[in-house]
Amino acid sequence: MAITVNGEKKELIGKLTVAKLLEAHQLRPELTVVQxxxxxxxxxxxxxQLISDGDRID
Known part of the structure; x- marks a missing residue:
């Protein structure tokens, strides 16, 4: 699936939640606002919160 994270296109395989995305980027959820x-x-x-193909995350 293709998503955009902070303006950068990324290709992902499988299901991913917002929490797992933050973990993968070594971001602390309690200090992060996700759009x-x-x-x-x-x-x-x-x-x-599952991330879907075509989603934009900022």
Missing amino acids: LNEGIVPKGEYAG
């Missing part, structure tokens, strides 16, 4: 497409993801939903 998924046009909305802000609440911190309590990071672990359950």
